[in-house]
Amino acid sequence: METKDTGPILRINDLHISFQTLEGRVAAVRGVTLDLKHGETLAIVGESGSGKSVSMKAVNRVLPKNTIFEKGEIWYEGRNLLTLSEKEMEEIRGRKIAMIFQDPMTSLNPTMTVGRQIAESILVHEDTTKEKALEEAIELMKLVGIREPEKSSHNYPHQFSGGMRQRVMIALSLACRPDILIADEPTTALDVTIQAQILDLIDELKEKLHMSVIFITHDLGVVAHVADRVAVMYAGRIVEYGKAEEIFYNPQHPYTWGLICSMPTLDTKDEYLYSIPGSPPNLLHVPKGDAFAPRNAYAMAIDFEEQPPFFQVSDTHYAATWLLDPRAPKVEPPKEIKRRQEIFRTQIDTEEGRKAYAHSI
DSSP states (O other): OOOOOOOEEEEEEEEEEEEEOSSOEEEEEEEEEEEEETTOEEEEEOOTTSSHHHHHHHHHTOOOTTEEEEEEEEEETTEEGGGSOHHHHHHHBTTTEEEEOSOGGGTSOTTSOHHHHHHHHHHHHSOOOHHHHHHHHHHHHHHTTOSSHHHHTTSOGGGSOHHHHHHHHHHHHTTTOOSEEEEESTTTTSOGGGHHHHHHHHHHHHHHHTOEEEEEESOHHHHHHHOSEEEEEETTEEEEEEEHHHHHHSOOSHHHHHHHHTOOOTTOSSSOOOOOSSOOOOTTSOOSSOTTGGGOTTOOGGGGTSOOOOEESSSSOEEOOGGGSTTSOOOOOOHHHHHHHHHHHHHSSSHHHHHHHHHHO
16 A cells, blocks of 8 residues: 655654553653654554553543643644644544544444434534435445445444444544544454454545544554554554564564564464563553563663664664664574564465455454
8 A cells, every 4th residue: 555755644743641540640651753644544553551542542632631741742734733722622623533442332322323423423513404414424324334324324323233333433433524534443342254344444435535544453463454654552652663564574673573473373273372471561660771671582781771762774664672773682583473474475465365364363
């Protein structure tokens, strides 16, 4: 999926976010910098608690009241979103930047028909009549592949299957034809047999509606299916980013190696599935040095003392690991990496292969 380099539509610069809790202040996001280009899909990957969702919810300013924006900027259309009033954000949230959440039942109103919910979203942002808004809602339901949209528009969320509810949520998110769609683990709660359909749908809608997409996931298999570029997050920081093929076929950070080794393949049956040892750090107490060091089999003394800077691998590929320092000993990635790269080269570099992979996990 090649996109024209027309500059970023969204830019996040040195974002730091904490949460004030009874136990103390949790440093959830620690210096995230990234951008989203026009017409591309950017995937943000990492374990639960890595800061993926928090970073993206900050874009739409939908974080809880105990959130503390320590520092940073989020630029869209020449404005820093973190300095806008709530009224100004209401003009952007949903209309310009929309989100799809993991569990649609937490976002859909159980007491309203889905057609009315979508129509109301249109009415909030557009000067139109209720009749025309409902007509547009039905068209959106048709666009996202909901069968018999006229009839289905009168149904309530509980009358839909999980996959159809997620399609309703996508239709709701697209009600105002946003410039940016943020999809927060949109396939995690679904039956594995329909994950590929939802991924294909989002990709198809991106092209049809000329959107840019940010895809939040813990699954690198999903990344291979949809992403142009990938940012890997760990403990509130981005540790590696680059084009999707660079992250898959030339990963540099030991954490990325662990994520790739942890991926199931079509031939994964009774064999042992690798998992990264240990647990992410408690960000009530930000660790000194590289936060991944205690789980890193290749960690050096400096990893426990100093946080690594980003080292350039190519014009588009960077990784924050001391292993890339010229003074570091040469370390080869685990052999399992090469085996999985070969498997994925044949399994997910074709449309049929990607669909088969999505159905297998």
